[in-house]
Amino acid sequence: MRLTARIALVAGVVAAAACPAAAQQAPIRIGASLSLTGSYAKLGSNQHEGYKLCERDVNVKGGLLGRKVEFVVYDDQSAPPTAVRLYEKLITEDKVDGVMGPYSSPVTEAAANVTEKYKKVMVSPLAATTSIFRKGRKYIFMVISPAEGYLEGLIDVAAKRGLKTVAVVNEDTLFSKAAASGALELAKKRGLHVVYQEAYPKGNTDFSALLTKVKSLNPDVIAAATYFDDAVALTRQMKELNVNPRMYGVTVGGDLPEFYDTLRQNAEYIYGATQWEPTLPYPGQKEFLDAYRKEFGHDPSYHSAAGYAGCLVYTEGVKRAGSLDSDRVREALLKLETRTMFGDYKVDADGFQLAHKMALFQWLDGKKYTVWPDELASAKTRFPTPPWNQR
Amino acid sequence: MLGQVVVSGILAGALYAMVALGLALIFGVMRVINIAHGPLLMLGAYTTFFIYQALGLNPYLTVPITMLVLFILGALLQRTLVYRVVDAPELSSLLLTFGISIALVNLAQLAFTSNLRTVEYVTGSYTLGPLAFSKSRLIAFVVAAALAGLVFLFLQRTRLGKAIRATSQSREVAMVCGVDVQRIHRITFGIAAALAGAGGALVSVIVAIQPEMGQIWTFKSFLVIVLGGAGNYPGALLGGVLLGLVEQLASLFLTTQLSEAVAYILLVLILLVRPTGLLGGRQT
Numbered sequence: 001m002r003l004t005a006r007i008a009l010v011a012g013v014v015a016a017a018a019c020p021a022a023a024q025q026a027p028i029r030i031g032a033s034l035s036l037t038g039s040y041a042k043l044g045s046n047q048h049e050g051y052k053l054c055e056r057d058v059n060v061k062g063g064l065l066g067r068k069v070e071f072v073v074y075d076d077q078s079a080p081p082t083a084v085r086l087y088e089k090l091i092t093e094d095k096v097d098g099v100m101g102p103y104s105s106p107v108t109e110a111a112a113n114v115t116e117k118y119k120k121v122m123v124s125p126l127a128a129t130t131s132i133f134r135k136g137r138k139y140i141f142m143v144i145s146p147a148e149g150y151l152e153g154l155i156d157v158a159a160k161r162g163l164k165t166v167a168v169v170n171e172d173t174l175f176s177k178a179a180a181s182g183a184l185e186l187a188k189k190r191g192l193h194v195v196y197q198e199a200y201p202k203g204n205t206d207f208s209a210l211l212t213k214v215k216s217l218n219p220d221v222i223a224a225a226t227y228f229d230d231a232v233a234l235t236r237q238m239k240e241l242n243v244n245p246r247m248y249g250v251t252v253g254g255d256l257p258e259f260y261d262t263l264r265q266n267a268e269y270i271y272g273a274t275q276w277e278p279t280l281p282y283p284g285q286k287e288f289l290d291a292y293r294k295e296f297g298h299d300p301s302y303h304s305a306a307g308y309a310g311c312l313v314y315t316e317g318v319k320r321a322g323s324l325d326s327d328r329v330r331e332a333l334l335k336l337e338t339r340t341m342f343g344d345y346k347v348d349a350d351g352f353q354l355a356h357k358m359a360l361f362q363w364l365d366g367k368k369y370t371v372w373p374d375e376l377a378s379a380k381t382r383f384p385t386p387p388w389n390q391r
Numbered sequence: 392m393l394g395q396v397v398v399s400g401i402l403a404g405a406l407y408a409m410v411a412l413g414l415a416l417i418f419g420v421m422r423v424i425n426i427a428h429g430p431l432l433m434l435g436a437y438t439t440f441f442i443y444q445a446l447g448l449n450p451y452l453t454v455p456i457t458m459l460v461l462f463i464l465g466a467l468l469q470r471t472l473v474y475r476v477v478d479a480p481e482l483s484s485l486l487l488t489f490g491i492s493i494a495l496v497n498l499a500q501l502a503f504t505s506n507l508r509t510v511e512y513v514t515g516s517y518t519l520g521p522l523a524f525s526k527s528r529l530i531a532f533v534v535a536a537a538l539a540g541l542v543f544l545f546l547q548r549t550r551l552g553k554a555i556r557a558t559s560q561s562r563e564v565a566m567v568c569g570v571d572v573q574r575i576h577r578i579t580f581g582i583a584a585a586l587a588g589a590g591g592a593l594v595s596v597i598v599a600i601q602p603e604m605g606q607i608w609t610f611k612s613f614l615v616i617v618l619g620g621a622g623n624y625p626g627a628l629l630g631g632v633l634l635g636l637v638e639q640l641a642s643l644f645l646t647t648q649l650s651e652a653v654a655y656i657l658l659v660l661i662l663l664v665r666p667t668g669l670l671g672g673r674q675t
Contacts, residue, residue, distance in 0.1 A: 233598055
């Protein structure tokens with residue numbers, strides 16, 4: 001982690017030498033801890049790349065308040081207690097000018113206690129748990145859609161298609177529970193009858209009994225609040241037990257290329273929820289993709305995009321406030337309404353995200369096509385889902 | 392519905408039984424509870440994955456190779472580390488194998504990253520009337536049952552197997568009779584690791600492979616050998632099938648969330664009522 005900071009510093013110095021106008025003042029230092037090792041390593045690293053690209057782009061465009069921007073990033077090893085220590089260090093020892101959020105809800109939940117204590121604005125691009133933003137915290141801002149909205153598209157399409165019954169299953173963890181309760185509420189609101197609901201423990205990979213019960217109820221829709229492992233296992237066993245709803249959608253995991261690589265033709269027709277796709281027609285999307293691929297040699301994930309967009313939102317807030325003062329930046333971020341390559345940003349008085357929309361995609365011929373909301377759709381839904389042996 | 396759930400339970404049970412048999416062997420022979428048993432299964436799954444990826448070999452054909460790799464690894468672990476704690480109090484062996492377990496998982500994370508890997512080979516099922524037999528789980532059942540059977544024959548019939556059982560009954564007497572106990576320990580640990588590896592190979596076709604996939608198998612195997620009677624090898628088979636059935640039936644009649652709880656409540660009850668397990672402990 002030292003090395004990262006040092007490289008950032010060297011890069012800063014080199015860039016500063018080439019650009020004398022912005023070099024006159026010391027750079028604005030933005031601190032963050034990210035999960036660069038540990039169980040979230042891959043996702044945290046993608047977010048890190050988003051931050052790095054944002055740092056570069058902001059500096060290319062003349063910096064912030066006439067000064068260069070420089071990220072100070074440490075590795076929290078995917079552990080909330082480590083993140084707490086690192087944010088303390090960033091704020092009290094390194095005396096950074098601003099902070100950005102870490103990766104994941106649990107780490108953000110822990111780190112937010114520190115940033116609140118020191119009244120530091122923290123735009124948290126990768127925290128989707130509603131409760132983090134409903135605890136009376138004043139300085140934390142949300143960028144992505146909350147967990148409750150993940151299955152909104154699936155339920156909406158089902159209701160429009162005149163489907164009547166839905167089964168909701170979810171992993172028994174914070175995020176999945178929230179996604180399932182959001183789906184239940186939406187289903188009720190849209191007049192769908194919830195015929196079955198069940199949670200299963202984390203790490204469960206045998207769904208025989210659960211699916212046997214679902215099959216006997218024969219619902220039109222199966223809405224599953226999943227991660228990757230369980231999404232794959234659930235799908236495989238649905239095929240094995242010939243459970244064949246008219247629509248079947250998952251939350252997390254279904255958007256990964258590995259999902260299709262693993263399931264091949266069995267992934268066809270499955271719906272999934274996504275915070276962001278490179279194909280969505282948002283402003284600046286192409287520039288972001290090109291720059292990202294060129295810089296890092298691979299495609300961005302939504303974690304990269306959210307990191308980049310979160311950093312843009314923060315710098316926009318600073319620009320509008322004309323200062324780094326927490327309270328003035330906070331005012332500006334509360335008022336800000338903007339659209340980045342990640343989608344819309346607008347928050348309520350708690351900093352809770354209101355404008356960003358989840359998209360619903362469907363796997364069709366090996367590709368993800370956005371099918372909802374209509375204004376972003378790149379294809380029509382293929383409906384209903386045919387029997388397993390005809391996919 | 393009930394029939395389907397019983398089928399699923401028995402299919403899962405054979406795999407539990409085979410993997411747990413490895414744990415039972417180590418415990419029976421050395422009185423060591425190998426916490427690293429699940430992570431060994433994880434390494435087996437990775438071995439299959441890399442062979443499958445590099446050579447495009449049918450994952451079921453990798454089972455012998457994976458078992459050989461894990462046998463060597465297991466014997467090495469015994470030779471370098473575990474032999475030091477065989478005579479020590481049980482807490483020492485728990486701590487040591489716990490440490491090995493953490494090391495293996497973290498090394499796997501470093502070497503293989505935590506990216507999810509999958510071996511996609513068979514999907515779908517054979518149907519028999521209203522019952523569906525998942526292809527991948529049915530094959531796992533057959534292979535696991537066959538391997539468990541082979542290990543039994545080996546233990547019952549061969550000279551080496553008899554030496555293992557003798558060591559398990561009384562190390563001193565075995566030694567007096569000229570059995571090289573250290574060698575028996577290495578072979579036992581190797582066989583146990585090979586069984587975990589075979590489990591990993593079979594599981595890799597069913598679920599995604601990642602460094603933390605193994606731990607749950609340590610717990611399940613432990614549950615199985617306590618149910619069946621620690622150190623009692625036929626008991627491990629009974630315990631495996633029993634665990635499979637209990638899990639499935641509990642999720643049918645209660646909820647999937649409670650199925651694990653039910654299995655562990657059963658564990659506590661058996662420890663209270665019949666601490667030697669259903670078939671009694673440590674008979675060979």
